[in-house]
Amino acid sequence: MLRQLQQNERLALILSRYVSSTTNKTHRPREEAGLRGYQSDTAPQILLNQQDKEAEEMIRGYRHWGYRHANTSPFGTGNPTSPLTEILSDSSNSDLREVLDSLYCGGIGVQYMHIPDTDKQNFITDLIENRPVLGQEELVKVTETLIRSENLDNFLANKYSNLKQYGGQGAEGTIAFCELLFNLCPRNKVEDVVIAIAHRGRISLLTELLKLPYLRLLKKYGGGSEFHPDERSIGDVLSHLWQSVDLKQTDGGSVHVSLLPNPSHLEVANSVALGKVRAKQRLKKSSPHYGESRNSPLALLIHGDAAFTGQGVSLENAMMSKLPGYSSNGSIHLITNNLIGFTAQDGAQSSSFTAGDIGRMYDVPVISVNGLDMNSIYQAVVMAIEWRTRYQEDIIIDLQCYRLHGHNQHDEPRFTNPLMYNVIDKLSPLQDRVVTDLISRNVVPEDFVKTVISEQNAELTTAHKTCTDYTPPRMCFTGNWGHVTQAGSDLTTWHTGFEVEDLRCIGVKSTELPEGFKHHPTLNRAHIVKRTKMMESGTGIDWAMGEALAFGSLLLQGFNVRLSGEDVSRGTFSNRHVTMYDQETGAPYTPLNYLQSEQSARLEAVDSLLSEEGVVGFEYGYSLEDPNCLVLWEAQFGDFFNPAQVIFDQFVVSGEAKWVLQTGLVTLLPHGYDGNGPDHTSARLERWLQLSDSKECSPDSDDVNVQVANCTTPAQYFHLLRRQMIRPFRKPLVLMSPKALLRSPDAVSNISDFGPGTTFQRVIGDTKANPNLVKRVLICSGKHYYTLRNKRESLQDNSTAIIRVEELCPFPSSELQRELNKYPGAEMFWAQEESRNSGGWSFVNPRVRNILGCELNYAGRKECAAAAVGISKLHAQEVQDILNQAFSHVL
Numbered sequence: 001m002l003r004q005l006q007q008n009e010r011l012a013l014i015l016s017r018y019v020s021s022t023t024n025k026t027h028r029p030r031e032e033a034g035l036r037g038y039q040s041d042t043a044p045q046i047l048l049n050q051q052d053k054e055a056e057e058m059i060r061g062y063r064h065w066g067y068r069h070a071n072t073s074p075f076g077t078g079n080p081t082s083p084l085t086e087i088l089s090d091s092s093n094s095d096l097r098e099v100l101d102s103l104y105c106g107g108i109g110v111q112y113m114h115i116p117d118t119d120k121q122n123f124i125t126d127l128i129e130n131r132p133v134l135g136q137e138e139l140v141k142v143t144e145t146l147i148r149s150e151n152l153d154n155f156l157a158n159k160y161s162n163l164k165q166y167g168g169q170g171a172e173g174t175i176a177f178c179e180l181l182f183n184l185c186p187r188n189k190v191e192d193v194v195i196a197i198a199h200r201g202r203i204s205l206l207t208e209l210l211k212l213p214y215l216r217l218l219k220k221y222g223g224g225s226e227f228h229p230d231e232r233s234i235g236d237v238l239s240h241l242w243q244s245v246d247l248k249q250t251d252g253g254s255v256h257v258s259l260l261p262n263p264s265h266l267e268v269a270n271s272v273a274l275g276k277v278r279a280k281q282r283l284k285k286s287s288p289h290y291g292e293s294r295n296s297p298l299a300l301l302i303h304g305d306a307a308f309t310g311q312g313v314s315l316e317n318a319m320m321s322k323l324p325g326y327s328s329n330g331s332i333h334l335i336t337n338n339l340i341g342f343t344a345q346d347g348a349q350s351s352s353f354t355a356g357d358i359g360r361m362y363d364v365p366v367i368s369v370n371g372l373d374m375n376s377i378y379q380a381v382v383m384a385i386e387w388r389t390r391y392q393e394d395i396i397i398d399l400q401c402y403r404l405h406g407h408n409q410h411d412e413p414r415f416t417n418p419l420m421y422n423v424i425d426k427l428s429p430l431q432d433r434v435v436t437d438l439i440s441r442n443v444v445p446e447d448f449v450k451t452v453i454s455e456q457n458a459e460l461t462t463a464h465k466t467c468t469d470y471t472p473p474r475m476c477f478t479g480n481w482g483h484v485t486q487a488g489s490d491l492t493t494w495h496t497g498f499e500v501e502d503l504r505c506i507g508v509k510s511t512e513l514p515e516g517f518k519h520h521p522t523l524n525r526a527h528i529v530k531r532t533k534m535m536e537s538g539t540g541i542d543w544a545m546g547e548a549l550a551f552g553s554l555l556l557q558g559f560n561v562r563l564s565g566e567d568v569s570r571g572t573f574s575n576r577h578v579t580m581y582d583q584e585t586g587a588p589y590t591p592l593n594y595l596q597s598e599q600s601a602r603l604e605a606v607d608s609l610l611s612e613e614g615v616v617g618f619e620y621g622y623s624l625e626d627p628n629c630l631v632l633w634e635a636q637f638g639d640f641f642n643p644a645q646v647i648f649d650q651f652v653v654s655g656e657a658k659w660v661l662q663t664g665l666v667t668l669l670p671h672g673y674d675g676n677g678p679d680h681t682s683a684r685l686e687r688w689l690q691l692s693d694s695k696e697c698s699p700d701s702d703d704v705n706v707q708v709a710n711c712t713t714p715a716q717y718f719h720l721l722r723r724q725m726i727r728p729f730r731k732p733l734v735l736m737s738p739k740a741l742l743r744s745p746d747a748v749s750n751i752s753d754f755g756p757g758t759t760f761q762r763v764i765g766d767t768k769a770n771p772n773l774v775k776r777v778l779i780c781s782g783k784h785y786y787t788l789r790n791k792r793e794s795l796q797d798n799s800t801a802i803i804r805v806e807e808l809c810p811f812p813s814s815e816l817q818r819e820l821n822k823y824p825g826a827e828m829f830w831a832q833e834e835s836r837n838s839g840g841w842s843f844v845n846p847r848v849r850n851i852l853g854c855e856l857n858y859a860g861r862k863e864c865a866a867a868a869v870g871i872s873k874l875h876a877q878e879v880q881d882i883l884n885q886a887f888s889h890v891l
Contacts, residue, residue, distance in 0.1 A: 055096055061087040062100040063113055063125065068353065070109025072368040072376075072400050075339065075423050103128055107376030110383075111359070111366040120391065124365055127383045134180075134378040136443060142179050142374070143438065146172045146431035147452045149204035155460050156203070157409060160221050166239050168201025169404035172430045173371035174302065174336045175201065177399060179209055180381040181300065181332070186253020188389045192280055192297030195259045196273035198266050198304055199239035200336060200403075202259075210243045210259055214463035215470040217241075222467055227660060228474045232486055236261065236658040244475070260621075261659040263650035266307035271317050271614045272651060273299050275621025277328040283480070283626060298388065299331040305355040305398075306341020308333075316614030318362050321394050325564065325606030326618060329392040332384045333359075337371075338403040343416040356396035364394045371401030372430050402427065476660040484627050484662065487703050487729040496722035497758035498553040500538075500751055506552030507535035507545060510578075510591050518583045527577050538751035543742050544575045546714025549754060550721035551578070552592050554630055555601040559725045564606040564619055565634035565668075572636050572670065575742045579605045616644035616667075620651050623663045623730075630725050631665050638669035638683025638736065639867065652732050653691045653706045664730035666721065671710070671736035672783045673833045673868055675875040682834060682867035685710065685808075688734045689843035692809045697850045708809040710736040710782035710840075712764070715753035716806055719760035736782055746786050762805075762812035765819040769801035774823045776889050778831045778859070779816070779848075781805045781840060788831060791883045797890050801826070808840055813851045820854060829857045831886045833879075835864040859885040 065084035091097060104110070112124040153167035168174060178195075185193060197205065206212040220226045220238055227233045242261035248254050260276070262269035280297040301317075308314050320326035335356055341349040352358075359366040365387060369380045380397050387395045402424050406413045414421045438444045445451075477484055511528040513519055519528070531548075534541050541549075551561050566572070569579035569588075579590045592603045608615045616633050623631040635641050641648065648667075655661050669683035688708045711717055717735070724733055741747035752758075778788055778800060785804050792800055803819050805812065820828065828848070832839040841858060848856050860882050869875050884891060 054091060055093060057087055058091055058093065058096060059100065062104040066100070066104030067109030067111050067366075067368060069105045070368060071105065071107055072109050072370045072398075073339065074370065074372045074400060074402055074427060075420070103131075107370035107373035108379055109368040111354075111357075111368075114360050115363045115365065117363075123387070123390065124383070127379075127386060131375075131379055132382045134375060138180070138183060139374065139434065140438065140444060142176050143431055143434045143444075144452050145179055145208050146175060146429075147435075147449055148456050149175050149201075149208050150429065150431060151453050151456055152204055152207060152460070155457070156221065159464065163221065163238070164408040164410065165405075166199040166202065166407075167405065167409055168204050170402040170424070170427075170429065171201055171336050171338060171371060171399075173369070173374075173377050173399050173401050174334065175204055175209065176374065176377050176430065177334055177381055177397070178205060178300070178302075180378055181385060182209070182247055182255055182257065183249055184381065184385045185255040185298070186249050188385050190296045190298045190385075190389075191255060192284075193255055193257045193300055194273045194277050194280070194297055195257060195300045195302065196262065196269040197259065197302035198262060198269075198307065199264070200304060200338070202239055202241070206241055206243050206259065209247075210257055211245050211247070212241070212243050214460055215467050216472050218460075218463050218467040219470050219472070224468070224470075226472055227476075228472050231474060231476055231660045233660045234657050237264075240264075240658070242659060261655075261661070263646075265646045265650055266304060267311040267313050268613070268617055268646055268650065270299075270301045270303070271313060271320075271617030271647075272621035272624070273301060274317060274320065274326070274328050274331065275618035275623075276625045277331075277621075278326065278618070279622040279625035279629070281329060299328050301331055301333050303333060303335045303355075304341070305335050305337035305339065306344060306349045308335050308358070309350040309352060309355055310341070313613045313617070315358060315361075316609075316611040318358055318394070319609055320611070320614055320618065321362065323609060325604070325608065326615075327392075330388040331394050332388060333394060333396040335396065335398045337398050337400045339400060340403060340413070340417060340420065342407055343411075343413065345416060354398050356398040359394070359396040362394070364396060366396045366398065368398045368400060371399045372427070372433060374430065374434050401430075404429075480625065481627055481662070483728065484730060485728050486660075486662075487727075487731065493759070494723050494726050495757065495759050496719045496726055497756045498549070498722075498754060500755045502556065503549050503553065503751060503754055504535045504538075506549055506556070506592075506595060507531055507541075509595050510545075510548045510552060512591050512594070513580065513589060517580075517589060518585075519580050520583055523577060523580065535751075539748070540745075541714050541749045541751065541754075542575075543714045543717060543738060543747065544571065544577075546718040546749060546754070547576070547721070548578065548592065550718040551603055551630075552595055554722060554725055555592060555599065555603060556595060557725075558601050558628070560601050560626070560629040561603045561632070562606070562619070562622060562629055563604070563632045563634065564608050564615060565632075566608055566610060566636040566640075568634050569605040569607050571742075572634075573739060573742055578603065612640055612643040613647060616641075616647045617651070620647060620655075620663055620665055623665045624661055627662070627664065627730055628725075630721065631663075632668060633665065634668040634737070635670065635683070637680035638671040639679060639681070641667065641669055641683065649691065657693070657705055662730040663732050664724050665732045666724060667732070667734045668737045669735065670739045672739045672741075673875075673879075674740055675872055677870040678866035678868050682838060683736050684838065684867070685736055685834065685840055686838050686842060689809055689840065694809045694811050694843075694847075696846045704731075704810045706809065707731055707733045707807065708736075709733065709807040711760075711806040712741075712782060712785050712804055713747060713749050713753070715749035715758070716760060718749075718754055719758065723760055738783055741783055741786070744786065746789075760806070761815075762807045763815035763819055764804040764806060765822070766801040766803060770798060771801075771822045773798050774801045774826050775799040776827045776829060777801045777803060777820065777823050778829050778886055779803045779805060779844070779856075780831045781808060784831060784833045787833065787879075787883070788886060791887060795887060795890055797887065799890060800887065805840075805844070808843060811844075811847045811851070813847065816848070817852050820852065827857060827889070828854050829859045829886060831882070832860040833882065835861045835867075837863045838867065 061084040065082035068080045068082040157165055225235050240261050242259050244258045246254055246256050260269050260273055277297050277299040337355050354368050356366040367380050369376050384395050511531050534545055570577055579588050581588050619631050619633045671683035673681055692704050692706050694704045788802050830844055845856050848854050
């Protein structure tokens with residue numbers, strides 16, 4: 001195996017007949033890259049004799065098509081065909097063919113000639129034609145890790161045979177790749193690695209590389225918790241465990257590695273990792289050492305072959321990778337390719353030639369590697385870290401291996417793949433092949449494997465005997481999160497007002513533009529002049545202005561703000577204009593970033609690509625890293641959260657309960673019935689309420705997993721946003737944000753509503769109703785309040801009180817009780833514009849009945865299969881009907 005690399009000098013001699021070996025000055029010296037074992041510091045560049053057309057064609061053919069003929073599959077190459085086949089059939093140049101076969105068709109095949117950049121093509125050619133040699137010491141160390149990984153899988157399968165294992169047998173090359181990559185990180189100025197991986201081989205990665213204690217692991221296997229008792233958690237399954245650790249490397253350097261928790265929904269953790277890396281990079285950029293660690297942090301995304309090709313979020317992440325608002329300076333994608341997806345038969349899970357062919361779409365290299373060839377794995381590692389260091393772009397490694405057992409080690413893979421497993425039965429694992437070679441060269445003793453296993457079994461046996469009494473140490477609320485705590489019983493009572501004069505200053509500066517800036521003429525009247533008048537009068541402050549005041553006040557307090565989504569800089573409804581664009585140059589300008597000289601906190605408004613799942617996952621990951629940044633995602637319309645439902649279900653609303661990881665992510669969902677049909681009407685308030693863990697019978701339970709609000713004034717919105725950052729803990733907030741109210745003269749606030757001593761009001765009572773005259777109380781939320789109020793005024797009705805529930809979850813039982821107590825003997829109605837099987841009815845009704853002891857009546861639309869009707873006359877009739885229900889006592 002190693003002898004092949006020792007032939008480099010001979011291969012170079014043959015190749016020199018057709019090339020001129022010259023130093024490639026555009027490439028980084030090997031010493032700067034920190035790589036060892038290269039035969040020379042020069043790269044052979046093809047400068048062929050003009051007359052040698054056959055050799056030129058052959059070399060070009062191998063570079064373009066060699067990957068299709070490479071020996072990368074552990075099952076054999078089959079009978080591949082490509083244009084190279086015809087080229088070789090007409091060639092008699094056996095010496096050159098032997099050289100090119102060894103370089104381009106061995107255990108590694110590289111797709112890179114699709115990249116439309118000659119420098120990048122030459123760089124990959126250099127790496128292919130000057131192979132690195134894996135040092136003997138590193139080889140022995142990696143082999144020991146692989147032996148321990150296999151032995152751990154066997155130990156767990158024997159001791160806990162009833163549990164699903166998802167072992168990594170057959171794909172040990174993944175562990176080897178990771179360890180070799182970590183070794184190269186310090187020399188490439190990578191100090192921080194964030195990993196996302198699904199279940200396959202995860203336990204071995206956690207313990208053998210990332211130092212998760214056996215005690216912690218076996219306590220979990222035995223049914224105990226992986227968290228300290230003070231860290232309130234319901235826990236998660238074994239294949240979702242996470243870890244954060246500093247790893248010392250043999251050269252004296254170190255790298256911090258974070259393995260993210262993940263759900264069983266494959267690939268979704270990758271966008272979370274990308275967001276976390278982006279936040280880490282921003283935090284490092286603000287440090288004085290940023291120039292020294294410009295390559296850090298790094299996202300290492302470990303995929304399954306079937307998941308990478310089958311899950312749409314993979315393409316979303318790829319399309320984000322080079323965008324200025326989402327780039328994480330290049331990720332290393334490692335596909336653990338079992339050549340089988342669950343029980344899919346060969347050829348039934350992908351239409352592409354390799355699992356990594358998505359890389360061809362966005363011009364990054366795709367490297368196929370034989371997972372049973374350690375030298376090819378090392379070469380792939382070097383290519384990956386070198387490429388990423390130089391170009392700060394993605395690279396995809398398709399590590400072709402196999403799965404020794406069934407999907408969860410309990411099922412029988414031969415039911416559907418008998419021929420594949422006939423071959424697998426005859427294969428020996430990677431570590432056995434390496435050990436055989438090492439013993440034959442007297443590098444390790446013959447009892448090397450037995451000694452490693454014996455030492456590990458002693459550790460495992462001791463841990464197994466003592467794990468029951470083991471108390472895991474705290475894992476959370478360290479580093480950037482050191483000042484954050486888990487929430488107590490009160491999520492809601494926080495004074496979030498701000499000095500009025502400072503708010504006036506923020507409002508004025510939110511429209512100030514640099515001299516010579518050519519803004520759109522419409523903005524002068526509809527935005528700049530309007531906001532100036534608001535600040536002068538202190539009245540008529542609309543929704544966008546309230547938001548700007550919240551952003552600006554947080555910026556002045558040192559909190560960063562990141563807002564992303566489709567059209568967010570101007571706002572879907574052209575209401576925000578937090579960033580304006582010069583009409584002659586196209587240059588953007590964000591006034592809130594210039595509230596004062598030397599302002600450190602920044603507002604980043606990112607108009608996203610047309611993605612929900614990928615972008616929301618990214619923003620969630622961003623919020624996990626930086627608790628001092630208000631992170632908001634705005635859907636273009638409320639129902640656009642649907643494609644990202646898996647992110648909300650598995651991460652946002654349940655992540656703290658499962659993993660003790662907090663997020664303050666704010667989700668803005670435009671919501672409201674306006675006669676425009678089933679789509680873009682409802683943000684599905686009922687789904688968010690169903691996702692909460694709010695109690696139906698406890699009046700004092702404020703500690704919930706998610707906050708859901710449907711507020712009615714700009715000041716209320718202002719206080720909600722500020723509350724997200726002022727509190728010493730973080731909770732996700734889902735807001736039914738308005739559409740019609742954005743410009744409504746009714747939905748405005750005065751400057752005093754934002755001032756010192758003010759706070760968010762979870763319930764707003766009726767200040768105009770006379771309790772002595774009230775016969776009916778209408779409880780509502782959001783935009784529907786104004787519809788009800790206007791109807792009451794048109795009827796000149798003084799017998800109806802209207803109470804606004806501004807925050808539905810956590811349910812404001814005590815505040816609502818106080819308001820209802822003002823109207824003894826009155827009928828109580830819940831009024832909503834949504835259908836009966838939607839909206840807040842099914843959430844509010846049992847809580848009012850069980851906690852407050854009141855019986856609620858319903859006033860709203862009847863049940864409907866869709867969010868709304870699509871016939872305008874029917875919509876108008878429904879509006880009239882629900883108002884007639886609400887005011888039936890006076891009609």
